[in-house]
Amino acid sequence: MxxxxxxxxxxxxxxxxxxxxxxxxxxxxxxxxxxxxxxxxxxxxxxxxxxxxxxxxxxxxxxxxxxxxxTPDPGVRSTLVAGHLRRLEAELSRTRAAVTSLRRLLQPDPAPIEVELRAEPAREVAAVEAVIGHADVEAWFAGAMAELQAAVGAGRTGPPGGNYDNSLFEEGRGRVLVYLPTSTPPRTGRVHAVTLPAAELAVTTHVGEHEGVDVTYGELGAWVVENAMSVAGPVREVYLVGPRDVSDPAAWRTEIGWPVFRVT
Amino acid sequence: MxxxxxxxxxxxxxxxxxxxxxxxxxxxxxxxxxxxxxxxxxxxxxxxxxxxxxxxxxxxxxxxxxxxxxTPDPGVRSTLVAGHLRRLEAELSRTRAAVTSLRRLLQPDPAPIEVELRAEPAREVAAVEAVIGHADVEAWFAGAMAELQAAVGAGRTGPPGGNYDNSLFEEGRGRVLVYLPTSTPPRTGRVHAVTLPAAELAVTTHVGEHEGVDVTYGELGAWVVENAMSVAGPVREVYLVGPRDVSDPAAWRTEIGWPVFRVT
DNA sequence: TGTGGACCCTCCCCCAGGGGGAGGGTCCAG
DNA sequence: CTGGACCCTCCCCCTGGGGGAGGGTCCACA
Missing domain, CATH: 1.10.1660.10 (Multidrug-efflux Transporter Regulator; Chain: A; Domain 2)
Incomplete structure (x- = not known):
């Protein structure tokens, strides 16, 4: 003793x-x-x-x-440990992304972003949606997109997109919707038809990795305010060029649209 | 606004x-x-x-x-940021070490350690000592050892060693002493002659990276208790083979000696 | 058989960096 | 002018510890 x-x-x-x-x-x-x-x-x-x-x-x-x-069983135990090791790896990549993004922020690029004001009509798409926490978005997105791809297949009529509730960022939890445009939305598993409502969008394009997208959000937000507008409703992302198309992150293009209305 | x-x-x-x-x-x-x-x-x-x-x-x-x-100056600012990036890297290597060490712990090695009971005589060495926090030991050690090497040079008569107060581990702060054995201890800068007191030591050898040495400590401690002994005084490490000798960590050998006394 | 010092106990407050919620005031469009 | 969205302060909660007060216990030595 x-x-x-x-x-x-x-x-x-x-x-x-x-x-x-x-x-x-x-x-x-x-x-x-x-x-x-x-x-x-x-x-x-x-x-x-x-x-x-x-x-x-x-x-x-x-x-x-x-x-x-x-956990007495060593096999199960090492599975649990392996889970944490995966978490560490995810954290590591997050850290790397923050580092590169920080560099971008600290060496300010004077090139102003181009913002377009666009009236988006309502349209029906095949979608998967859920209310989830901010930390789970990435994993959930991968699963939902895979299910969508399987359901829509070659019937895809445009690039995939995602709508994200503001509460996701403000409170860490909110509604997320990912979709694939198609002429005849199927209805299998979590996939169902959703009508994206018409909206006036302030649209810009984010180039490069998705990490650091919030800098573009900030610039877009500044534009919106400077043009005497206000944001309303979930932000819309359209993945024009993504990891599914090109492996080089520098070539990725994400269209970001923020529903706005004129304040006068 | x-x-x-x-x-x-x-x-x-x-x-x-x-x-x-x-x-x-x-x-x-x-x-x-x-x-x-x-x-x-x-x-x-x-x-x-x-x-x-x-x-x-x-x-x-x-x-x-x-x-x-x-900090208004961007140069100074990026220096500050770079400092934190270095901290992140240090943390990363610490994490890696913990992972490998954890694997070693979870796949228990049935090979029992060999412990030798040895009466160590008092001897005079060239040493640098300080009271520091646990987190600073690594950096301090590097500096102290460099100063010792410079002062003693070719007069070295044996492998370097370090003594660590128990309070370093119990309270996160304690006396640390690193030394090089030499026949005529010099006295320059922080280097001065110190007489290591005689002691009865329970000695074992830790093989491999220094991370994970506490597992060996645990085994040594168990041996001490099982042999009806108790620990007294700072632990003594002797770096028989270290990064200065061989670059491959698997070949490193650290002798760990815990001053003990018989209880019964 | 004391006794002093090392050791141990519980309990409370402190830290960072937030989140949850109560209770109440303010803004603005209809 | 009114209702609902928005904002305010204040307090307690979380994790994983550290510091210190106040008091009991163990044991070796006298």
Whole structure:
């Protein structure tokens, strides 16, 4: 039996942290003296403490650490760990995108964006929609688009698009709709016909990776304000050239349309 | 002038976050109505908001974001940003190390470590010492070792070593001492002669990268406890084979000695 | 058999960087 | 002029810890 201080020295976890892990039922001392409350640990608990330490270094939330530790089957366990490793990779690519985008922001490009005011008529498309959280958009988009492609196939009459509720950005959760234009929208699985309403759009084109698109949003927003207009309704993106067409991100083109109305 | 809601839609920052940035003097509205407290932003503030957003995505603390924003000179500014990018890289390598170490932990190696009990006599060495935080050890070590190498030169009579106070791991701050054995310790700069006290050591050898050394610590600790001993004093590491000798981490060998005394 | 110091306990407050919600004032179009 | 959207402040919540107060416990040495 080891006192908490001894165990701390052996695992390089602070006494405070060990007490917290006890409280959170992550690493319970082998023995707790009922009279004094003293915690006593056993040597066998050292590897467990080190696994916790490693997972915490990977910023795995304590609740997930707990779940991993309670999973007896090593196969399932490594699946859980692999999930977090994927999360780390996603975070890494997000970081890379932020870095490049930051560079773009800090070396200000004086080239002003071109904005076109366009009256878009209503039209019917094949769509998949859902209310989801901001963090899940990317994964959801991939699945929805795959389902759409399978359902529409060669009947596609134009580039795919997506509409995004403003609440998605303001509150982190909102309605998202992805669509493929087609003359006869099918109805299979999540795919169904949707009529995109007519709208007055302020339209510009974002060139390059989709990360950093919010800079273009900002420029578009500035244009809208300067032209005495106000935004109304979900933003519309049309993927003119995307990863499905060209692998080089520099060639991608995303049309961004913001429904506006004149303020006078 | 834009209301906070409009500005939120244009920057994809939540209203709450914008208010917080105002409170923290990071992004102050262009106009604040004295009577109502309403915040009004200008279009020119959109790029600033996006820079903040980018930096936050890189986990730059708000205080540092503030410092960056208040730096007018773009050269100095990009230096500050570059510092954070270096921090990101360091974090990335730390993450990689944790991943490999985690794999090692989850695929338990049944090979037990070999521990030797050794009486180490006192000896005089050339050393550099300091009380520092756990996070700074790596950087400090590099500098101290460079100074030692310069001072001792060819007079080296054995592999370098380092002693680490337990408080470094328990409280995140403690005394660290790195040394080079030499017959005539010089006295220049931070380098001075130190007598390492005699001690009874439980010694084992850690093979491979220094990350993951705490697993070896754990095994050594378990051995110490199982052999009815207790640890006393700072841990001693001796870098038998290190990055200065061989570039392949798999060949590195670190001797770890924990001062012990018999309990019974 | 003390006793002093190291060790341990609980409890409360602090940090960043937000989110949720209550309670109430303001703006503006119909 | 009124209703609903919008805005305000204030307080508590989250995670994963750290600092410190106030007090009990263990144990080696005298």
């Amino acid at each position: 080891l006192t908490i201080g001894e165990f701390s020295r052996l695992t390089h976890l602070s006494v405070r942290t060990l007490r917290r892990y006890h409280e959170g039922e992550l690493l319970e001392p082998a023995v707790v003296d009922g009279a004094t409350g003293y915690r006593y640990y056993s040597v066998e608990q050292i590897p467990t403490a080190q696994v916790i330490n490693r997972l915490r270094e990977l910023d795995v939330p304590l609740s997930d650490v707990q779940r991993i530790l309670r | 834009l209301t906070i809601g409009e500005f939120s839609r244009l920057t994809h920052l939540s209203v709450r976050t914008l208010r917080r940035y105002h409170e923290g003097e990071l992004l102050e509205p262009a106009v604040v109505d004295g009577a109502t407290g309403y915040r009004y932003y200008s279009v020119e503030q959109i790029p600033t908001a996006q820079v903040i957003n980018r930096l936050r995505e890189l986990d730059v603390p708000l205080s540092d974001v503030q410092r960056i924003l208040r």
